[in-house]
Amino acid sequence: MAIVAGVDFGTLSVRVTLLDSVRGRLGTASAEYPLARKRDDPDYATQSHADQMQALVGAMRLVLEENHVKGKDIAAVALDTTGSSVIPVDAAMQPLDDYYLWCDHRAHDEARQITELALAENLEAIHWCGDVYSHEWGFAKLLHWLRNNPEKRERFATALEHCDMVAATLTGVSDPAKVKRSICAMGHKWMWNPKWGGLPPQSFLSKVDPLFEGIRDKIGGEYLTSDSVAGTLSEKWAAEMGLRAGIPIPVGAFDAHWDAIGAGCKEGDVVNVVGTSTCIIAMAKKTELVPGVCGVVPGSVHPAYTGIEAGLSATGDIFEAIARRAGVKVRELAKGLEHYRAGQTGLLRITWDNGDRTVLVNPELGGVTFGWNLLHTAQDELFAAIEGTAFHTRIILERMAEHGVPVERVINAGGIPQSNAVLNQIYADVLGKPVLVPDGTPTSLGSGIFALMAAGAFNTIEEAQKNVCLPYRSYEPQAKVVAVYNELYPLYRKAYFALGQPGAAATPLGMLLPELRRIAAAARA
Numbered sequence: 001m002a003i004v005a006g007v008d009f010g011t012l013s014v015r016v017t018l019l020d021s022v023r024g025r026l027g028t029a030s031a032e033y034p035l036a037r038k039r040d041d042p043d044y045a046t047q048s049h050a051d052q053m054q055a056l057v058g059a060m061r062l063v064l065e066e067n068h069v070k071g072k073d074i075a076a077v078a079l080d081t082t083g084s085s086v087i088p089v090d091a092a093m094q095p096l097d098d099y100y101l102w103c104d105h106r107a108h109d110e111a112r113q114i115t116e117l118a119l120a121e122n123l124e125a126i127h128w129c130g131d132v133y134s135h136e137w138g139f140a141k142l143l144h145w146l147r148n149n150p151e152k153r154e155r156f157a158t159a160l161e162h163c164d165m166v167a168a169t170l171t172g173v174s175d176p177a178k179v180k181r182s183i184c185a186m187g188h189k190w191m192w193n194p195k196w197g198g199l200p201p202q203s204f205l206s207k208v209d210p211l212f213e214g215i216r217d218k219i220g221g222e223y224l225t226s227d228s229v230a231g232t233l234s235e236k237w238a239a240e241m242g243l244r245a246g247i248p249i250p251v252g253a254f255d256a257h258w259d260a261i262g263a264g265c266k267e268g269d270v271v272n273v274v275g276t277s278t279c280i281i282a283m284a285k286k287t288e289l290v291p292g293v294c295g296v297v298p299g300s301v302h303p304a305y306t307g308i309e310a311g312l313s314a315t316g317d318i319f320e321a322i323a324r325r326a327g328v329k330v331r332e333l334a335k336g337l338e339h340y341r342a343g344q345t346g347l348l349r350i351t352w353d354n355g356d357r358t359v360l361v362n363p364e365l366g367g368v369t370f371g372w373n374l375l376h377t378a379q380d381e382l383f384a385a386i387e388g389t390a391f392h393t394r395i396i397l398e399r400m401a402e403h404g405v406p407v408e409r410v411i412n413a414g415g416i417p418q419s420n421a422v423l424n425q426i427y428a429d430v431l432g433k434p435v436l437v438p439d440g441t442p443t444s445l446g447s448g449i450f451a452l453m454a455a456g457a458f459n460t461i462e463e464a465q466k467n468v469c470l471p472y473r474s475y476e477p478q479a480k481v482v483a484v485y486n487e488l489y490p491l492y493r494k495a496y497f498a499l500g501q502p503g504a505a506a507t508p509l510g511m512l513l514p515e516l517r518r519i520a521a522a523a524r525a
Helices: 049-066 108-120 138-148 150-155 162-170 183-189 202-208 235-241 255-262 316-326 378-402 421-431 445-454 461-468 479-500 512-524
Strands: 003-009 013-020 024-032 036-038 041-047 074-081 086-089 158-161 180-182 222-224 229-232 248-250 269-274 278-284 295-298 306-312 348-350 368-370 409-413 435-438 472-475
Touching (some): 003 049, 003 255, 013 049, 024 049, 024 461, 041 049, 049 162, 049 235, 074 255, 074 445, 086 138, 086 162, 108 138, 108 202, 138 158, 158 162, 158 180, 158 183, 162 180, 162 183, 162 229, 180 183, 183 222, 255 278, 255 445, 269 378, 306 378, 316 378, 348 378, 348 479, 368 479, 368 512, 378 421, 378 479, 409 421, 421 435, 421 472, 421 479, 445 461
Parallel strands (some): 003 074, 180 222, 269 409, 409 435
Antiparallel strands (some): 003 013, 013 024, 036 041, 229 248, 269 278, 278 306, 348 368, 435 472
16 A cells, blocks of 8 residues: 655646545645736736745645645655746756746747748658647747846756656756656657657757757756656655655656546547646557647657647636626526527537637637627527537547547546536537546546556556546437537538638638528527
């Protein structure tokens, strides 16, 4: 028997879960930290490393106290974080600034320059991240920081993803060259892949901007999957958290990727981590390029498989925005949605309110709703938006399946599916597949599983999942409703590609509105 701590750093708080290899989850505690925003710069979003570490100490001590577990009995600690959340450090591993958090969007120009040059030079790496390098990713954020902090450049030694920085801090690493870096983080956000020898070539990076001269060597260290150990807990942080020094800390990863493991993901599964946005995670034995998908990285989710990451740029954020415009809370607006029927609103909602992450990979798009009349309500739009996110998910899953990614089971993880039966049922009916929802919150179970592996409690991830993952609630597709959505989906797909691709607007859409009215009338009859 082993007791471990699984740590999950979110946008506003850190959650620590104690997991017993025999009894499963013992308890969870969390602690908040501030997110720095600027009223005059909506793209700005930063966070203090010191604040986060103090929150970790508080949450760890609280979970031990509340569950009457002695710190000396914790056998390992594993952690996942948001990403790409990037921090520049000096030669002693001390932060030169706060994290550029995942939702910091200041690096638009830098991302566009990287994308344009990569496409012009036919850089192989750009094709493996959907032909667009995002302003949310590492190289773009680092270049923005270098351009805007000339007085700190001489002290700059390296940049680290959040998961790597926390692991290095806890294990007492003081030399950037000795950092163990996460393949999950670097593969999905920094264009790292063993297929082309790691990071993009220095010649390309230098051409992006001379400030990147020598950057490939600076972002060094070992690149490892999460079945590897980053180090052992230092005396300093053991004393801070009330734990035993010397326990193993595996190489970290991103929250959505480990959430998928915690939700029971195996080959053939697709996990929708549905929250403010949706991160779609799958695994495949074969490594194959999937056009329009933002990440295909060997070992990023499960060390023995290729991890595939896709997603929707906004999901819960769209629901919140609809409710906010109506002057109510989402919970209130959602009351009664269970009585709606597929297609009855006559609305078709394209959910590009925060751009398109997959498969068009176009941040410049905006939300579109077809079929408005004078009697439609905000609740109608909310129902249509849930349908729209399901249709978009179907487009993504079809693209994956076309390129060798098996899609046999769909698991809805994340916060929203836990309390939204309507969404889960709509997804089952739109996708035409059973949708499984963990019966409880799987967040930080994934980090607990990797901690158990590091502690030697289990030999394989599958063995650990069998022992600690939650049972599922199942939402089965309803044949009559599936038939309605099979009429609506071709309309959605046609509009999605006609409006979302430059030069494709000539695709005929003249039948779309009459078809929506016909389907709505049939649903009401």
